[in-house]
Amino acid sequence: MKYSICTTVYNSEEIVNQFLSKLIDTEHEIVILNSCSTDNTDKLLANYHARIKLINRKSTRGMGKKLAIENASGDNIILIDFDVEILNLKEIIDTYEAKYERGKILVIHLNGSTCNPNIFAGAREVFTNIDAWPDLNCFEDVYFENVCGSLGIIKTTDLVTDYNCMKIRHVGPGQESRYENNIFKKASRRIKCAADAIFVSDFHFNGLMKYYKITGLKRFYVGLPEYTIARFLSLLIKVKKLDNKILELKNKS
Numbered sequence: 119m120k121y122s123i124c125t126t127v128y129n130s131e132e133i134v135n136q137f138l139s140k141l142i143d144t145e146h147e148i149v150i151l152n153s154c155s156t157d158n159t160d161k162l163l164a165n166y167h168a169r170i171k172l173i174n175r176k177s178t179r180g181m182g183k184k185l186a187i188e189n190a191s192g193d194n195i196i197l198i199d200f201d202v203e204i205l206n207l208k209e210i211i212d213t214y215e216a217k218y219e220r221g222k223i224l225v226i227h228l229n230g231s232t233c234n235p236n237i238f239a240g241a242r243e244v245f246t247n248i249d250a251w252p253d254l255n256c257f258e259d260v261y262f263e264n265v266c267g268s269l270g271i272i273k274t275t276d277l278v279t280d281y282n283c284m285k286i287r288h289v290g291p292g293q294e295s296r297y298e299n300n301i302f303k304k305a306s307r308r309i310k311c312a313a314d315a316i317f318v319s320d321f322h323f324n325g326l327m328k329y330y331k332i333t334g335l336k337r338f339y340v341g342l343p344e345y346t347i348a349r350f351l352s353l354l355i356k357v358k359k360l361d362n363k364i365l366e367l368k369n370k371s
Contacts, residue, residue, distance in 0.1 A: 121146040121211060122192030122242065126182035127163075127200040128153040133284040134162040136203050142169055144207055149190045150200075151175065151182040180258030184251040187242065195245055197238040202228075205280035213277050214239040223248075223266050225274045233283035238262070244271070248367065252357045256311035257318040261360065264318075268364040269371070305344065312348035317355045 123146050127134075141148055148169065152160055154176040163172055173189055175182075187195055196211070198204060210226060217224050223240040236259065250265040252258050266272035308330070315321045315329065323345050327333070332341045358366065 120192045121194050121196055122149050122187075122190035123147065123207075124149045124151075124183065124186040124190055124195055124197045125200045126151040126153060126177075126179055126186060127155065127159060129155045129157045129159055130200055131155075131158040131162055133201060133203075134159060136282075136284060137200055138166060138170070140203065140205055141207060142166065146196075146207075147171060147190060147192050149173070149186045151177065151186040151189075153177050153179075153182055178253050178255045178258070180252045180254045180261070183258065184249070187245045187251075190242055193242060195238070195240060195242050199235055201284045202233070202235045203282040203284055205282065209279050210237060210239070210277065213275065217273060217275050219273060222271045222273050225263060225272060227274065227276045228281055229276055229278045230281070235281075235283070236263075250363065250367070252318075252363075254314045254318070254355070254357060256314040258314075261318045261357075264360055265363055265367065268360075269367060309344050309348045310351065312344060313351035313355065316348055316352040317357070318360070 123141060123144075125137075127150055130137075138148070149171045150163060151173045152163060152175075154174060160174065163170065166172075171189060173185060175185060177185060183197060187197070194214070196207075196214070204210065213226055214224055220241075221244060223238060223244060226237040226239060228235050228237065238259070248266065248269070248271070250262050252261045254261065263272060312321070312326055312330075315326065321329065323342070326345055326348075327337050327341050330341070
C-alpha cells in the first residue's frame with residue numbers, strides 16, 4: 119500500500135522541524151497545506167521542498183484537510199495534526215492495515231499522553247467520495263466523524279504508542295496566539311470557534327464554558343456575551359447542517 123501523510127499548518131515555526139523529523143526519512147508522501155502562515159513556517163517548510171508536497175493557500179482547517187487529501191497521490195491517507203509528533207509511524211500504519219475494511223475510515227485514538235489526538239486513516243477514494251470536510255476552523259473533525267458514523271463507514275480503535283503533543287504558544291482552546299496576538303482579535307477568533315462548536319455539536323452555555331475553562335464571574339461578563347454572539351453567528355455559517363449533509367450523501371449512495 120502506498121501512503122500519503124496529510125496535514126495542515128498555520129504559524130507553527132517552532133515545531134516544523136520536530137514534526138517532520140520522524141517522517142522525512144520514510145518512504146511515504148508528505149502533503150502539507152500551509153494556510154498562508156505569517157511567521158517563518160513557509161520558509162522552514164521550503165527547506166524540505168524536495169521531500170514534501172507543499173500547498174500554500176489560505177483556508178480553514180476543514181477545507182485545508184480536504185485540499186491536502188485532494189492533492190495526495192497515495193492509495194491511502196493518514197491524516198494527522200501538525201502539533202502531534204509521531205514517533206512510530208510504522209505502528210500506526212500496521213494498526214490501519216490490521217483493522218482495514220474496504221470502504222471505511224479508521225479513526226485511531228492515540229493514548230499515552232495528555233492531548234489524546236485522533237488520526238484518520240483510509241483509502242483516498244473513500245475520503246474524496248465522501249467529501250465531508252466542512253469549511254470550518256473548529257470542530258471540523260467532529261463534523262466529519264459524525265457524517266461518517268451516520269453513513270456506517272467509520273471504525274474506531276485505540277492505540278498506545280509514542281508521540282509528543284507539541285505546544286504552539288497555546289494559552290487555551292480557541293485562544294492560541296499563533297492566530298492572533300491582539301486581545302480583541304483573540305476574542306473574535308474565540309467567538310468564531312464557539313460558533314463552529316455550536317453549529318456542529320449544539321453546545322449550550324454551560325458546555326461551552328467548560329470547554330473553554332471559563333469559570334467564576336468571568337462566565338457572565340466574558341462568557342455570556344461571547345456565547346450570545348456565537349449563537350447568532352452559528353446561524354450564518356454557510357455549511358450544510360449535519361442532517362442535511364448526511365441525507366445528501368445517503369441519497370447519492
